[in-house]
Amino acid sequence: MTQLNRRQLLQNSTMTAAAVAMGASTLAVDPQGEGVQWHDVKDWGIEGKGWDAAQTEKYFDRLPKRAEGEVRSPVWSLSRHSAGMLARFRTNAQQIWVDYKLTSSKLALPHMPATGVSGVDLYAKDQAGQSRWVAVSRPTSQIVKTRLVANLLPGERDYTIYLPLYNGTEFLRIGVPFDATFVPIAPRAKKPIVFYGTSITHGACASRPGMPHPAILGRRLDRPVINLGFSGNGKMEKEVGKYLAELDPVVYVIDCLPNMVGHEVAARAEPLVRQLRKARPTTPILLVEDRTYANAGFVSGAQKRHAGSRGALRSAYDRLVAEGFQKIGYVEGETLLGKDRDDTTDGSHPSDLGFYRHADALEGVLRELGC
Numbered sequence: 017m018t019q020l021n022r023r024q025l026l027q028n029s030t031m032t033a034a035a036v037a038m039g040a041s042t043l044a045v046d047p048q049g050e051g052v053q054w055h056d057v058k059d060w061g062i063e064g065k066g067w068d069a070a071q072t073e074k075y076f077d078r079l080p081k082r083a084e085g086e087v088r089s090p091v092w093s094l095s096r097h098s099a100g101m102l103a104r105f106r107t108n109a110q111q112i113w114v115d116y117k118l119t120s121s122k123l124a125l126p127h128m129p130a131t132g133v134s135g136v137d138l139y140a141k142d143q144a145g146q147s148r149w150v151a152v153s154r155p156t157s158q159i160v161k162t163r164l165v166a167n168l169l170p171g172e173r174d175y176t177i178y179l180p181l182y183n184g185t186e187f188l189r190i191g192v193p194f195d196a197t198f199v200p201i202a203p204r205a206k207k208p209i210v211f212y213g214t215s216i217t218h219g220a221c222a223s224r225p226g227m228p229h230p231a232i233l234g235r236r237l238d239r240p241v242i243n244l245g246f247s248g249n250g251k252m253e254k255e256v257g258k259y260l261a262e263l264d265p266v267v268y269v270i271d272c273l274p275n276m277v278g279h280e281v282a283a284r285a286e287p288l289v290r291q292l293r294k295a296r297p298t299t300p301i302l303l304v305e306d307r308t309y310a311n312a313g314f315v316s317g318a319q320k321r322h323a324g325s326r327g328a329l330r331s332a333y334d335r336l337v338a339e340g341f342q343k344i345g346y347v348e349g350e351t352l353l354g355k356d357r358d359d360t361t362d363g364s365h366p367s368d369l370g371f372y373r374h375a376d377a378l379e380g381v382l383r384e385l386g387c
Contacts, residue, residue: 100243
C-alpha cells in the first residue's frame with residue numbers, strides 16, 4: 017500500500033467514525049472511487065408514508081400489505097409508486113449525489129417526462145427559510161447513480177429530496193464528499209395532510225416530483241403530506257376509505273371527481289365522508305370538485321359531465337351541512353385552473369402552472385380548516 021493510499025484510508029476511516037458519532041447513517045466508499053460517503057434514507061426515515069415499514073411489503077409502498085386483495089388490483093398496483101414521499105437532511109456539501117433503483121423500466125409517459133415519472137427532485141432552504149428548487153435527476157435507466165448537483169455555494173443548509181411520482185423506488189442513497197458534514201433530519205411529527213384522489217393528485221403531469229399541488233402545499237403550509245392519488249382509480253371506494261380512516265391527519269382532502277360520473281358521486285361521496293367522520297370525529301374534510309377540461313367549451317359532453325359530478329358532490333355536501341356536520345370544506349372546480357386554459361398538458365392533467373394554480377385554489381381553505 018502506498019503512503020498516499022494509507023493517508024486516504026486513515027482520512028476516510030476518521031470521517032466515517034465522526035459521521036456515525038453525530039448520528040449519520042452507515043457510510044460506504046463508492047466502488048467507482050468518487051470519494052463519496054453514502055447515506056441510505058431508510059436509516060432515518062421517509063416522510064409521506066402512512067404506514068411504517070413493518071406494515072408495508074416494500075419500504076416505499078403507499079398502502080400496507082394487508083390492503084392487497086381488499087382494494088382493487090389497479091389501486092394496489094399504483095400504491096407501489098412512491099408519490100409524495102420525501103427525505104430531509106442537512107449538509108455543507110458543495111456537491112450532492114444520488115443512487116437509487118426504480119421498480120419499473122417504464123421511465124416516462126407519453127405526456128409526462130422521465131424527470132417527473134422517475135426522477136428525484138432536490139430543494140434547499142434559503143436564508144429566509146423558504147424551500148427553493150436546486151436540481152432534478154434525469155433517469156435513462158432503472159438504476160440511477162449520478163451527481164445531482166455540483167458547485168453549490170459554501171454553507172450548511174437543509175435539503176428536501178422528493179421521490180419518483182409514477183414509479184416505485186427500491187432504494188435511495190444520498191451521497192456527499194467525505195470532507196462534508198451530513199446530518200439526517202427525521203420525518204416531522206406534525207399531523208399530515210392526507211390527499212385521496214386521481215392521477216392529478218398522483219402527480220400527472222408534473223415535470224418534477226416537487227411540483228404536484230400536494231407537494232407545493234406541503235411546502236407552503238410546512239406540513240407533511242401523504243399522497244394517496246391513484247391514477248384513473250380515485251373512486252371514493254369504502255375499501256380505500258377504510259385505510260384513510262386508519263390515518264390521523266390534520267385534514268382529509270377528497271379529490272376524486274375526475275375519475276367519477278354523477279351517479280357514482282351520488283352513491284359514494286356521502287358514505288365516504290360518514291366513514292371518515294365516524295373514525296375521526298374532529299378531523300376536517302375538504303371536498304374538491306373536478307377541474308374543468310381545457311377544451312370544455314368546444315367538446316361535446318364535457319360540460320354535461322362536469323355538471324353531473326359537481327351537482328352530485330354539492331348535493332352531498334349540502335345534506336351533510338344541513339345535518340350538522342362541521343369542518344367540511346368545499347372547493348369549486350372552476351377555481352382550480354385558469355380561465356386562459358393554458359395550464360394543462362392534454363386538456364385534463366395540469367402542467368406545472370396548473371399545479372401551481374391548484375395550490376392557490378386550495379391553500380386558503382386548508383388554512384381555514386386548521387392547516
